[in-house]
Amino acid sequence: MSALIAVEGLKVAYGDMPVVRDVSLEVRQGEAVAVIGPNGAGKTTLFKAIAGMLKPRGGKILYRGARIDGLRHCDTVKRGVVYVPAERELFPQMTVLENLELGAYTNYKSRRERLEFVLRLFPRLAERRSQMAGTLSGGEQQMLAVGRGLMTRPSILLLDEPSTGLAPLFVSELYRQLSRLKEEGLTILLAEQQVPHALSFTERAYVLENGAIRLFGKSKDLLGDPEIQRTYLGVA
Amino acid sequence: MNRNRYLADYVTLLIVAVVLALVPLGVGGSAYYLRIATLMLIYMAYAVAFNIIFGHTRQLFLCIGALAGSSAYLSVVLVTKGSLPPWATIPLGIVFAALLGGVFSYVSVRRGLGVIFVGIVTLVFSLIFHNLILGLRELTNGETGIETRGLGAAALESGRGSYYVILAVLMACLVVYHLLMRSRAGMAFRAIADDEIAAELAGIDVTSYKVLAASVGSALVGAVGAVYAYYSGFINPTVYALVSVDIVVLITLLLGGMGTLLGPVLGGVLFAVLDELVRPLGRLNVLVYGVLMIVLVITFRHGLVAALRKIAKVRIP
Amino acid sequence: MIAILVDGIVQGLQLSLMAVGITLIYGLGGVLNLAHGQFAVVGGITTALFIGEGMNPLAACALGVVSAGVLGLAVDRTVLVPAYRSAGEERLLLGLLITLGLSFVVNGYLDYKYPNIALTIRLATPSFNVVGITIRTASAVVALIAIVAFVLLFAFLKGTLLGKVIRSVIQNEVGAGLCGIDPGRIRTLIVTLSAMMAGLGGVAQGLFSSLGTEMGNELTSFALIVAVVGGVRSINGTLAAGVLLGIVNAFASYFVGAYLTLIILLGTAVFTILLRPAGLFAYRT
Numbered sequence: 106m107s108a109l110i111a112v113e114g115l116k117v118a119y120g121d122m123p124v125v126r127d128v129s130l131e132v133r134q135g136e137a138v139a140v141i142g143p144n145g146a147g148k149t150t151l152f153k154a155i156a157g158m159l160k161p162r163g164g165k166i167l168y169r170g171a172r173i174d175g176l177r178h179c180d181t182v183k184r185g186v187v188y189v190p191a192e193r194e195l196f197p198q199m200t201v202l203e204n205l206e207l208g209a210y211t212n213y214k215s216r217r218e219r220l221e222f223v224l225r226l227f228p229r230l231a232e233r234r235s236q237m238a239g240t241l242s243g244g245e246q247q248m249l250a251v252g253r254g255l256m257t258r259p260s261i262l263l264l265d266e267p268s269t270g271l272a273p274l275f276v277s278e279l280y281r282q283l284s285r286l287k288e289e290g291l292t293i294l295l296a297e298q299q300v301p302h303a304l305s306f307t308e309r310a311y312v313l314e315n316g317a318i319r320l321f322g323k324s325k326d327l328l329g330d331p332e333i334q335r336t337y338l339g340v341a
Numbered sequence: 342m343n344r345n346r347y348l349a350d351y352v353t354l355l356i357v358a359v360v361l362a363l364v365p366l367g368v369g370g371s372a373y374y375l376r377i378a379t380l381m382l383i384y385m386a387y388a389v390a391f392n393i394i395f396g397h398t399r400q401l402f403l404c405i406g407a408l409a410g411s412s413a414y415l416s417v418v419l420v421t422k423g424s425l426p427p428w429a430t431i432p433l434g435i436v437f438a439a440l441l442g443g444v445f446s447y448v449s450v451r452r453g454l455g456v457i458f459v460g461i462v463t464l465v466f467s468l469i470f471h472n473l474i475l476g477l478r479e480l481t482n483g484e485t486g487i488e489t490r491g492l493g494a495a496a497l498e499s500g501r502g503s504y505y506v507i508l509a510v511l512m513a514c515l516v517v518y519h520l521l522m523r524s525r526a527g528m529a530f531r532a533i534a535d536d537e538i539a540a541e542l543a544g545i546d547v548t549s550y551k552v553l554a555a556s557v558g559s560a561l562v563g564a565v566g567a568v569y570a571y572y573s574g575f576i577n578p579t580v581y582a583l584v585s586v587d588i589v590v591l592i593t594l595l596l597g598g599m600g601t602l603l604g605p606v607l608g609g610v611l612f613a614v615l616d617e618l619v620r621p622l623g624r625l626n627v628l629v630y631g632v633l634m635i636v637l638v639i640t641f642r643h644g645l646v647a648a649l650r651k652i653a654k655v656r657i658p
Numbered sequence: 659m660i661a662i663l664v665d666g667i668v669q670g671l672q673l674s675l676m677a678v679g680i681t682l683i684y685g686l687g688g689v690l691n692l693a694h695g696q697f698a699v700v701g702g703i704t705t706a707l708f709i710g711e712g713m714n715p716l717a718a719c720a721l722g723v724v725s726a727g728v729l730g731l732a733v734d735r736t737v738l739v740p741a742y743r744s745a746g747e748e749r750l751l752l753g754l755l756i757t758l759g760l761s762f763v764v765n766g767y768l769d770y771k772y773p774n775i776a777l778t779i780r781l782a783t784p785s786f787n788v789v790g791i792t793i794r795t796a797s798a799v800v801a802l803i804a805i806v807a808f809v810l811l812f813a814f815l816k817g818t819l820l821g822k823v824i825r826s827v828i829q830n831e832v833g834a835g836l837c838g839i840d841p842g843r844i845r846t847l848i849v850t851l852s853a854m855m856a857g858l859g860g861v862a863q864g865l866f867s868s869l870g871t872e873m874g875n876e877l878t879s880f881a882l883i884v885a886v887v888g889g890v891r892s893i894n895g896t897l898a899a900g901v902l903l904g905i906v907n908a909f910a911s912y913f914v915g916a917y918l919t920l921i922i923l924l925g926t927a928v929f930t931i932l933l934r935p936a937g938l939f940a941y942r943t
């Protein structure tokens with residue numbers, strides 16, 4: 106099966122400072138892949154580059170075999186690459202429903218059925234459909250952000266640290282819903298600091314440190330790797 | 342070591358003083374060109390002051406004209422209504438302007454107002470000033486203005502004499518600028534302009550330094566404004582309007598280069614030349630200034646000094 | 659007393675009309691349009707000139723508004739591009755300085771083409787009586803224009819997809835991008851819309867008193883004051899603040915005279931900035 110997203114030799118820098126150095130990875134259709142690593146490793150930068158929000162200094166990003174690294178962000182969304190940032194970036198003075206509606210902007214005709222789908226997936230959002238997004242709790246905002254991303258029927262969802270600021274109960278619930286999405290066939294690329302969740306949810310994972318891939322392989326294997334256990338799982 | 346660093350500045354100041362001092366001779370007997378040269382000095386001095394306020398501490402005071410006018414009107418009104426001599430009232434005008442500027446700065450920093458709001462507040466102050474002058478008609482003669490000839494500032498009434506008095510004021514401004522920038526305040530300014538939050542974290546008292554910059558700058562503005570009042574022979578609200586002072590100062594600094602010693606001077610020369618070239622266009626000159634401002638802000642933001650530094654690879658002050 | 663109140667409300671509506679444009683453009687990441695009054699003057703003068711040529715007033719008004727809009731469109735696509743390319747404080751400064759320069763460009767041109775112009779839009783019947791109160795027709799027309807404009811604006815922003823898209827770009831430009839919305843095109847739309855609102859404000863000004871080049875800066879300042887008091891990011895707040903300040907203006911003018919009133923208004927703006935920079939009616943976030 107060929108890769109849905111293939112990144113080859115990507116280099117991204119802020120001014121003179123390189124943040125992503127020569128990263129190559131791939132995500133195949135229907136897979137869930139994790140990118141784990143410490144703070145400042147470059148995960149967000151990597152994701153933003155794939156989404157088209159940052160211009161890389163070098164390397165290629167391929168989506169279904171075609172290069173997307175020159176495209177504007179709004180165009181990558183139209184192609185089906187949707188990015189959900191850690192900061193969520195919701196519209197605070199609009200209702201949950203309006204936020205979701207806008208998520209369907211590039212696929213507006215099918216918004217009603219997508220809305221049903223998302224609200225079934227996140228019943229809590231259905232309850233609060235007329236509430237202002239700015240008044241939701243952290244966990245609900247995260248759900249809304251993911252829900253909004255789903256509205257356009259994406260081919261791949263780039264989730265950046267979805268568990269940020271969430272209570273453990275919410276994190277479990279979120280990953281339950283993500284599993285359901287995976288069952289529906291959604292391709293997911295996930296960046297996480299919550300390593301156990303990330304590794305048990307995904308099939309494969311890449312370890313990003315200091316802008317470069319240090320390790321990669323099957324998530325199961327990485328879970329069992331003693332070094333990973335020491336660095337990320339706090340196991341002595 | 343230290344002396345060497347400031348040598349460039351001293352030499353520059355000397356050269357500027359000498360060159361400018363020679364201008365009246367170069368101009369021959371033409372009263373017209375002498376007047377233009379004198380105005381050029383005035384605008385250079387305004388620009389030096391604005392350089393301190395905006396160029397170094399990013400406080401967008403869109404009220405230079407109003408500050409100058411506040412000082413000027415205070416001084417002139419005290420002379421005409423209070424029968425005080427100009428040399429006594431000009432310092433009062435300076436202090437008044439400094440106080441105003443300092444208060445604007447203090448309140449803005451305290452309330453954490455960004456550049457935009459400082460701009461709005463000062464713009465509103467310009468309006469308040471304009472309407473106050475018009476409203477206090479008994480004191481200020483409203484739109485018509487006040488004649489300042491024969492009020493006692495004799496030194497500012499002769500052609501050549503005025504030029505040199507005003508040149509002295511300009512040099513004083515430049516010297517104040519130089520001393521300020523080489524003091525600890527100058528270092529603080531650089532840090533603040535670079536990254537205000539980092540400066541605060543590093544222990545720099547951002548409030549005090551910003552207020553200092555605003556006060557000193559405003560004081561200089563007040564001095565120039567008051568001196569100009571007696572030089573020009575009359576004052577009215579238009580003389581100190583936004584379109585008369587602020588836009589000229591902005592263009593001058595954009596042309597010359599903010600945050601530099603020579604910037605206001607070079608910018609002033611360029612602007613004076615430009616003004617003359619544009620004079621035959623009559624009322625269209627405002628349009629030219631507007632276009633120039635837009636073009637400069639977009640393409641030539643760092644000014645002539647920065648461009649010269651790059652070309653000559655010499656650290657021009 | 660009631661006559662003063664009515665006058666105040668109408669004046670307030672005109673102020674709101676001007677201020678709403680400022681709020682819309684400020685939502686684009688803090689670009690403060692200091693040339694806003696110039697859009698108004700262009701709209702008003704165009705209308706007045708065409709009425710003077712004998713054109714039907716409604717058509718002339720539409721033409722005036724459209725001309726203001728076209729100017730706004732042109733400005734957005736050309737001169738504001740460098741501001742949009744930057745972000746944060748640099749965008750603030752660039753936007754401010756560029757529009758300041760623009761205001762001088764328009765002023766300079768108008769002064770040159772139409773020196774000493776002072777146009778008024780005259781109506782057939784100067785005033786009429788309602789319940790014993792004499793109302794200037796001009797006031798009624800301005801109120802009507804403003805109310806219709808605001809109702810349409812609100813309906814557009816709340817009800818249509820495009821309106822929601824505009825609100826989304828104003829509330830969170832990054833978030834809008836994540837939904838696949840092209841902020842650039844929306845920005846152009848917002849600037850054009852804002853310029854058209856300003857054009858309407860200019861027509862209102864022409865109806866009330868006279869239009870001249872120098873009105874431009876004055877209109878900008880008033881629009882700024884109202885926008886600041888109402889909250890530069892809140893459209894509802896702008897409407898409320900405009901009416902409020904209009905009423906204050908009317909009563910204060912009656913009791914203490916024009917200059918003092920102006921200072922009171924300006925002082926209100928300064929106080930609001932100092933006490934509640936987000937504006938008196940802004941959302942508590």
